[in-house]
Amino acid sequence: MNYITAKTPPVREDRLGAGIAFGGTCHELRCAHREGCLNLANRAFSSTQGCQFTLSLAILNTLRNAVIIMHGPIGCGGCSISNVGIGQTFKRLRDPNAEGTIWLNTNLDEADVISGGEEKLREAIRYADREFRPESILIPVSCVPSLIGDDVDAVAAELQSETAAALIPVHCSGFKTKVMATAYDDVYHGILRGMVKKPEHRADRKAVPDDLYELRRKYAESRTVNILNVSSMSKPDETELERLLTAIGLKVRFLPCYSDADDFQYALESSLNVSICGTHDDYFIEHLKTLYGIPFLIDTIPIGRKNTTRWLLKIAEHFGLQEEAQRLADAENRELDKALESFRSELQGKAAFLAGGEVRIIATAEILQDLGMKIVGFKGHHYDRFAEPIFETLDDVSGVIFNVATQQPHEMTNLVKQLAPDLIVSHTGGNNITAKLGLPLLPLFGPTYNYMGYSGVFEVARRIRRIMANSRFNKKLAEHCPLPYKESWYGSDPFTYIKKDG
Amino acid sequence: MSKFVDRPRYTCALGGALFTLRALPRAIPVIHASAGCGFNIVNAGNPGAGYLGGGYCGGAAWSSSNVVEREIVFGGEDRLREQIRTTLELMDGDLYVVVTGCMVEMIGDDVKAIAAEFADGEIPVIAIPTPSFKGNSYDGYDMVLEGLFRCYVTRGTQKRQNTVNVFGLVPGQDAFYKGNLAEVKRLLEKLGLKVNTFFGEGETLENLQNASEASLNIVLSDVYGIRPALAFEEVHGTPYISLPLPVGAAQTGKFLAAAADALNIGPDIVDEAIRQEEARYYDYLERVADIYNDIDLQRYAVVVGDLNYVPAVSRFLADELGWLPKLAVVTDFVDEGQIETIESRFQNWESGTYPLIKFDTDTSSVQRYLPQAWKPSANERYYDSLSPAVLVGSVFERDLAAKYGFPLLALSFPVTNRVVLNHTYAGYNGGLSLAGDLLSLLVAGR
Numbered sequence: 050m051n052y053i054t055a056k057t058p059p060v061r062e063d064r065l066g067a068g069i070a071f072g073g074t075c076h077e078l079r080c081a082h083r084e085g086c087l088n089l090a091n092r093a094f095s096s097t098q099g100c101q102f103t104l105s106l107a108i109l110n111t112l113r114n115a116v117i118i119m120h121g122p123i124g125c126g127g128c129s130i131s132n133v134g135i136g137q138t139f140k141r142l143r144d145p146n147a148e149g150t151i152w153l154n155t156n157l158d159e160a161d162v163i164s165g166g167e168e169k170l171r172e173a174i175r176y177a178d179r180e181f182r183p184e185s186i187l188i189p190v191s192c193v194p195s196l197i198g199d200d201v202d203a204v205a206a207e208l209q210s211e212t213a214a215a216l217i218p219v220h221c222s223g224f225k226t227k228v229m230a231t232a233y234d235d236v237y238h239g240i241l242r243g244m245v246k247k248p249e250h251r252a253d254r255k256a257v258p259d260d261l262y263e264l265r266r267k268y269a270e271s272r273t274v275n276i277l278n279v280s281s282m283s284k285p286d287e288t289e290l291e292r293l294l295t296a297i298g299l300k301v302r303f304l305p306c307y308s309d310a311d312d313f314q315y316a317l318e319s320s321l322n323v324s325i326c327g328t329h330d331d332y333f334i335e336h337l338k339t340l341y342g343i344p345f346l347i348d349t350i351p352i353g354r355k356n357t358t359r360w361l362l363k364i365a366e367h368f369g370l371q372e373e374a375q376r377l378a379d380a381e382n383r384e385l386d387k388a389l390e391s392f393r394s395e396l397q398g399k400a401a402f403l404a405g406g407e408v409r410i411i412a413t414a415e416i417l418q419d420l421g422m423k424i425v426g427f428k429g430h431h432y433d434r435f436a437e438p439i440f441e442t443l444d445d446v447s448g449v450i451f452n453v454a455t456q457q458p459h460e461m462t463n464l465v466k467q468l469a470p471d472l473i474v475s476h477t478g479g480n481n482i483t484a485k486l487g488l489p490l491l492p493l494f495g496p497t498y499n500y501m502g503y504s505g506v507f508e509v510a511r512r513i514r515r516i517m518a519n520s521r522f523n524k525k526l527a528e529h530c531p532l533p534y535k536e537s538w539y540g541s542d543p544f545t546y547i548k549k550d551g
Numbered sequence: 552m553s554k555f556v557d558r559p560r561y562t563c564a565l566g567g568a569l570f571t572l573r574a575l576p577r578a579i580p581v582i583h584a585s586a587g588c589g590f591n592i593v594n595a596g597n598p599g600a601g602y603l604g605g606g607y608c609g610g611a612a613w614s615s616s617n618v619v620e621r622e623i624v625f626g627g628e629d630r631l632r633e634q635i636r637t638t639l640e641l642m643d644g645d646l647y648v649v650v651t652g653c654m655v656e657m658i659g660d661d662v663k664a665i666a667a668e669f670a671d672g673e674i675p676v677i678a679i680p681t682p683s684f685k686g687n688s689y690d691g692y693d694m695v696l697e698g699l700f701r702c703y704v705t706r707g708t709q710k711r712q713n714t715v716n717v718f719g720l721v722p723g724q725d726a727f728y729k730g731n732l733a734e735v736k737r738l739l740e741k742l743g744l745k746v747n748t749f750f751g752e753g754e755t756l757e758n759l760q761n762a763s764e765a766s767l768n769i770v771l772s773d774v775y776g777i778r779p780a781l782a783f784e785e786v787h788g789t790p791y792i793s794l795p796l797p798v799g800a801a802q803t804g805k806f807l808a809a810a811a812d813a814l815n816i817g818p819d820i821v822d823e824a825i826r827q828e829e830a831r832y833y834d835y836l837e838r839v840a841d842i843y844n845d846i847d848l849q850r851y852a853v854v855v856g857d858l859n860y861v862p863a864v865s866r867f868l869a870d871e872l873g874w875l876p877k878l879a880v881v882t883d884f885v886d887e888g889q890i891e892t893i894e895s896r897f898q899n900w901e902s903g904t905y906p907l908i909k910f911d912t913d914t915s916s917v918q919r920y921l922p923q924a925w926k927p928s929a930n931e932r933y934y935d936s937l938s939p940a941v942l943v944g945s946v947f948e949r950d951l952a953a954k955y956g957f958p959l960l961a962l963s964f965p966v967t968n969r970v971v972l973n974h975t976y977a978g979y980n981g982g983l984s985l986a987g988d989l990l991s992l993l994v995a996g997r
Contacts, residue, residue, distance in 0.1 A: 095614075151557075458609060478590065531607070535641060
């Protein structure tokens with residue numbers, strides 16, 4: 050893969066044949082995907098769903114020592130407000146002196162729509178550089194400047210010589226794609242073009258060449274893996290994954306989330322890039338292979354015992370450490386299996402519905418099955434090939450309903466009423482609708498909780514038991530707060546509004 | 552020409568429009584815009600307004616045409632027509648309002664014409680263009696309110712002398728709008744008035760439809776709601792007065808007197824209402840007479856936020872709490888006429904103590920004004936510092952507060968560090984809650 054000389058990456062409809070609208074069984078979905086029938090589908094009724102601009106911010110907001118310039122009208126990127134406090138807290142887990150999330154908005158108005166927004170962008174860049182002295186200035190470009198033809202790359206190139214910060218345009222105009230996850234490609238495209246480079250001045254360089262030192266460094270590099278974290282991961286998740294890989298003798302570095310500019314340079318000194326989630330990483334990881342020759346692994350996400358073991362063994366295989374990894378996995382599995390017993394006896398046979406990113410929901414279903422629960426339905430943000438290996442770790446779900454929908458709570462509401470699960474596992478955004486279904490709800494991810502690795506399985510188990518022990522809050526809401534859909538909707542086909550031909 | 556903004560404390564016109572409609576009972580917005588607009592807005596407005604949430608339509612369930620490149624090239628009118636039709640089919644409401652984002656306005660979709668095609672249906676469908684390049688959340692509130700006044704409020708009704716409409720508090724941008732409206736309504740009802748607030752407790756769409764019966768519109772702001780009030784006067788012949796948001800006993804007493812005066816309500820009625828309220832107010836406030844004086848709870852203050860709160864809160868601090876506000880920063884877009892009006896709110900205070908007033912939209916500017924408001928240290932041995940002080944602002948002031956060691960009360964948007972339910976900062980009850988919240992900060996360690 051090499052799109053790096055292009056101004057923008059291709060959209061995922063084209064690159065991956067990804068689809069955002071489907072309703073059927075898992076079996077039917079996988080067939081439709083293989084036959085390439087997914088990616089034209091759309092809806093006659095849709096709800097708002099997030100765009101690649103807002104999702105780009107999920108990564109951009111985490112980068113340390115960076116200022117973000119939202120290039121667009123005044124509202125674009127306002128969602129970063131949700132990140133003001135927690136962003137700072139999580140950055141400070143990596144660097145106690147880190148600033149919180151700082152952003153400017155270029156505030157394009159009616160006059161700019163006619164005469165162009167480049168001058169305002171220049172002013173904003175100069176201000177950001179002077180006022181905050183960041184290492185990098187990230188410039189996500191929204192719909193309006195893209196449509197009026199602002200040449201953001203040219204402005205960045207022109208000002209680069211006068212700013213201390215690296216200027217990184219991120220082309221993520223919302224109207225360009227239906228597949229929100231294209232955002233990850235946009236962000237990585239910007240990072241690859243502007244931040245990833247061999248370190249010019251190593252902090253630990255020696256004035257006099259030192260062969261032994263170099264040998265040690267090379268050895269360390271041969272044992273170093275980069276784990277590509279995602280913004281929905283927590284620090285406890287990272288701690289758990291690092292524990293597992295350190296146990297088999299590897300050194301671990303996490304990026305891109307919560308990294309600063311230097312981290313992207315030193316990241317090139319590693320022997321393997323490991324994906325947490327193909328949906329997030331494939332564009333970045335494949336380009337690092339093409340451009341810098343670093344091998345990569347995209348397989349499963351380490352959520353659930355089988356997935357974690359598979360993920361660990363695949364990494365170990367690359368380094369010839371299978372035996373060590375297998376011994377570790379066996380020991381971990383033995384102990385965890387025992388610890389899960391009391392949960393299984395209580396949760397056995399309970400039905401669950403999962404909604405969120407398709408990789409993550411399928412993997413999380415493995416934990417639920419491990420606890421003896423029954424999966425009655427999935428709703429995935431979109432669908433593409435990265436979900437395929439995760440399905441392999443599940444006991445048969447081929448007849449289970451799979452709804453492909455980014456948000457679209459009307460479809461989920463209808464489905465949940467029909468499927469009547471005992472538990473919903475759900476992504477953020479729209480849970481005030483989900484809550485009014487009156488069911489216990491486990492967030493699909495949470496930036497302070499552990500979901501990944503072996504410890505994550507136990508943490509999810511004990512949270513499910515806790516959450517299911519009292520769901521009075523949602524039940525009371527359901528009794529008193531109506532949903533916004535007409536009664537007739539609940540008897541209808543939940544996929545009424547999906548149009549196969551766009 | 553406008554400029555960039557460092558951490559804007561508002562979203563766009565569409566954002567203001569959506570949170571205004573969110574506050575309107577059983578109104579269903581239909582967003583004609585890119586897919587992410589609604590989602591971005593709810594993720595700003597929900598946490599920013601103290602976890603206000605998306606309401607009945609749930610934010611994430613907001614109907615949205617989600618236009619993509621194809622519509623931008625070929626036009627989005629067919630897609631909008633389809634989305635209105637399916638929204639009417641699926642979503643249960645009593646008023647459907649099409650609002651727009653930038654892209655469909657730039658390509659020139661005629662949303663009013665499309666909405667008009669649904670005029671024969673049982674339930675009204677109206678279109679109000681709200682492109683975000685035409686303003687921020689406050690402008691969006693004005694656009695929606697003006698649109699509703701022009702297209703939805705019944706024309707030619709009989710005026711009723713004792714009916715008033717109250718607006719000017721922007722839902723969401725004022726996280727406490729509902730508690731504030733409830734308090735203002737409670738007080739005006741004591742004067743024997745029937746009060747419509749449109750977005751307050753127990754309101755219905757019927758109240759809004761019949762709003763033209765009002766003999767007076769009271770705008771609780773020097774800026775927000777003024778344009779709709781002018782439109783209202785033009786279409787329905789009801790005049791308006793602008794009486795800024797009252798906080799605490801002194802301001803609320805003046806507010807009630809002015810409202811009574813405009814409606815020819817006798818001084819005996821208003822005096823009695825004020826007497827009752829003040830007695831109750833001071834019965835509560837008297838509680839802290841000990842601690843205030845025992846440990847010296849007077850503070851310097853810095854007040855940052857929107858143009859409704861900053862003058863009202865600063866004056867409350869000075870004239871009632873006996874504090875010393877030294878810097879007041881208004882973070883809205885304002886023109887020169889508006890600046891003049893707002894500055895006039897910083898005159899004739901009983902305390903005779905006034906802050907330095909600044910108008911600046913940039914979050915990092917606030918700390919640059921501190922040395923102007925208070926002589927900075929020149930490393931002298933004896934330095935009279937701006938201490939002890941309290942910062943009243945938003946969560947954007949958290950770093951500044953930490954840097955100077957000022958306790959922070961976040962009350963202007965965004966307030967992500969609080970959960971806001973029925974709290975109020977308006978009126979007598981608002982004065983009590985503000986005093987309680989501020990003094991609580993100071994005894995938190997005891």
